[in-house]
Amino acid sequence: MAVGVGMKIRLASLICGIAALVACCFPTFASAEQTLDTRITSSPPNLSRSDTAVFTFESRINEGKWRGCAYDLDLEIIVCQTEFECSLDGEPWTPCRPAVTVQGLSDGYHVFAVRAEDDGATDATPATRLFRVRQTGEECYRALEALDSAERLVEHARYALAIQIEKIEKLKRSVQTAVGRDLVRAQERLREQRVRWRKAREQLRDAGSALELAQVQRGAACSG
DSSP states (O other), X not given: OHHHHHHHHHXXXXXXHHHHHHHHHSOOOOOOXXXXXXXXXXXXXXXXXXXXXXXXXXXXXXXXXXXXXXXXXXXXXXXXXXXXXXXXXXXXXXXXXXXXXXXXXXXXXXXXXXXXXXXXXXOSSOEEEEEEEOOOOHHHHHHHHHHHHHHHHHHHHHHHHXXXXXXXXXXXXXXXXXXXHHHHXXXXXXXXXXXXXXXXXXXXXXXXXXXXXXXXXXXXXXXX
């Protein structure tokens, strides 16, 4: 019985030694998971007057080079680095290739999405493009563009005013701690900053008035 136990122990040690040798000299490598990225390279403008939209896009594999599709002269076929799937306004994914042309778009906002697919792997973060279709007359289209510009002007004026207010608060703290010549300079800068703040406030007021006018003009030009 004692001999049998000893043989089992030696046999187990031998097996462990072989296993260690295999692990050392013949390591196994886990296959790296493939990552895909997709980006849209051309698309309609934010505000489009056409019911047709064209999209081009490309992909990359594992942080490699961005590539789309190209015609192979030797094979006489179009070759893509990866396959692609497209979706419009949340519809099911369907195979597609650049350039994709979407027709019959209705007025309103639309979302185009595309993702790369290769060897069973799919881009987990598809590229998307939000755009608006407005098929209107020239007068309405101009009014919409003017409204967009007025809205951007208001946002810019609000940001500029906020910056001026922040600078005034900093200068106030400087005046409270400064002495002598530094106090005189800090007070002078504070006065100058308050002048800039008043100008920024006037610009915001003017931008708000322009926005109200643009809204009225949009309503008159695009009604009906």
